[in-house]
């Protein structure tokens with residue numbers, strides 16, 4: 001798979017493959033580089049990353065979904081929230097839809113021969129890249145194992161699927177916690193006043209703080225019964241219909257049984 005690389009801020013590059021694959025972010029410090037998410041696992045991500053930086057690469061997953069963690073197998077050590085590990089174990093199911101049979105066999109072989117070692121991240125942990133520090137925030141909502149990584153100096157959040165403009169915020173996947181948990185998490189990020197922009201799991205640009213605030217307002221309106229909800233087909237396996245609420249630029253898909 002051909003991926004494109006776009007530099008979007010000082011030391012921050014977006015690596016993007018086919019539409020369905022998440023945005024993979026390469027964040028460089030003075031001594032180390034951090035790869036935020038690893039995509040579907042197709043192609044030679046590790047080779048592509050090593051061509052972009054000569055620094056040792058640390059890998060972290062924003063959550064365990066297969067379009068974000070499918071390429072973990074190519075790296076020696078991966079950081080994630082402990083609650084993300086069960087989703088990650090099912091990651092190959094998503095890769096199966098996009099990899100050729102030969103590629104899939106090679107991926108399986110590599111996973112068995114030399115599985116990545118997992119290390120856990122919790123709220124308050126810091127990843128220090130040398131001159132660039134990323135603080136970890138637990139933001140359960142989309143899944144229980146969602147985290148955001150905050151570069152306080154640059155005013156940038158890396159926040160996975162918790163706030164996505166190019167598709168609706170999905171609080172309808174099997175792992176979703178609740179809209180209430182989601183609102184609490186986004187409120188926590190909104191309190192980081194220096195967070196001027198964020199890098200999401202599926203938007204190919206740095207998103208403005210106003211979009212974060214729209215996501216929060218949308219979730220709060222749902223919980224306070226003030227949102228105009230439409231019934232829609234989420235086009236996801238196993239779910240025929242869900243509710244959709246909009247506030248400003250943000251839209252949230254949710255289920256009545258997963259509000260609280």
Ligand SMILES: [Zn+2]
Nearest residue numbers: 063065142161
């Ligand atoms: Zn996801």
